[in-house]
Amino acid sequence: MANDNKGGLGETVRVVIHALLIALVIRTFLFQPFNIPSGSMKETLLIGDHLFVSKYAYGYSRYSIPFSPNLFSGRIWGAEPKRGDVVVFRLPREPDVDYIKRVIGLPGERIQMIAGQVHINGVPVERERITDFADTEDGRQVITRRYRETLPNGVSFTTLDLYENGFYDNTPVYQVPPGHIFVMGDNRDNSTDSRVLSQVGPIPMDHLVGRAEVLFFSVEEGERAWAFWRWPWAARWSRIGSLVR
Template identity: 60%
Template sequence: MARKNSGGFGETIRTVVYAVLIAVVIRTFAYEPFNIPSGSMKPTLLIGDYLFVSKFSYGYSRFSLPFSPNLFSGRILGGEPERGDVAVFKKPTDNQTDYIKRIIGLPGDTIQVVGGILQINGTPVTREEVGPYTDDDGRVYTRYIETLPNGVKHPILETSDHEFLDNTAPYLVPPRHYFAMGDNRDNSQDSRVMSDVGFVPAENLIGRAEFLFFSTDGTAGWLEPWKWFSAVRYDRLFQAVR
């Protein structure tokens, strides 16, 4: 009897170890979950969204591995991001903080913002006003649909066309780097702020945001289970990120 109990306990330990190893492999090479802590990607992504990022979309770098060990440089088995991808990357100025933004500029591009209008290689990007967007805190923005040169359409928010980052110098994107911007244009620390984010090295890319698997509006705390179901944004569950 004692031997049988011992075997059962050992089998349980092996099952747990296998489960952990499978989870680590999936997280490292396939999909990794992330949550959205800020409003810099509104209206595409909201605070309280939880999403899966495909690790294999751009290949693998040391930042694909847990704790980012410095085992190799560059990327292996890599695909290139496309303009308009919503990507997760390590913030270039500290190589530790996870950021999520939209890829706007590719290597060799010249990016500039003039009077709130994004310009790519000297050509203004088309944007179409949709109407007002009221945030949870009551702030009202203007919502536009922006069409990138490759045809990707996505929403952006503007407080006005006269904010701090609405007029910039031209940025020439270096080889093997990318220019990333938040969809909430006047409330995003992104590649326009060279001292804080700047150009994103290809090595810093973690993956492409694919779909939401959960979303909560933040009105329910962990110790308030009676509010959990009413706090879920059911209309956002299992939505693709575009």
């Protein structure tokens, strides 16, 4: 009986180790879960959204590996992101911090904001006013101007404009360096992104973690995803399974 118990314990340990190894491989090379802690990507992504990021989309760098060991430089099987991709990256000035934004500018391009409209290489991005976005903050309803932007490659998405003539609605021309991308949040007046050179600036390709793909869970702002007993009214069921675009 004692030997049977030891054998059963050993089998359990092996199963747990195998499961952890499989999870590590999936997280490192295939998909990694992330949650959205801020409103910088509203309305595309909301606080409380949980999503999977594909690690293989742009190849692998040191930031693809847990704890980011400095084992190699550059990217293995690297691929350049497409304009309009929603990407997770490590902040250049704080490599332990993950950010999520949308790719607006590619290497060598010139990006500028003029009166709240993005210009790429001197050409304004198509921008159409659509119905306002209604949100709830601190128990009160907030109405925000909403636009549909269409990038030169046809990628279309909505952006929010909180303030007329916001701080970064008019900027100098940003030159995207080789090997870098220029990223912005969809909530234009509430996003610290590549427009803020002192904090973010252009993002080196090596700092890309992956591309946002699909929402696997979502809860209302202020709720906790692990509080399963609150799911019936706290989960945003309609968002679960939706693709990130």
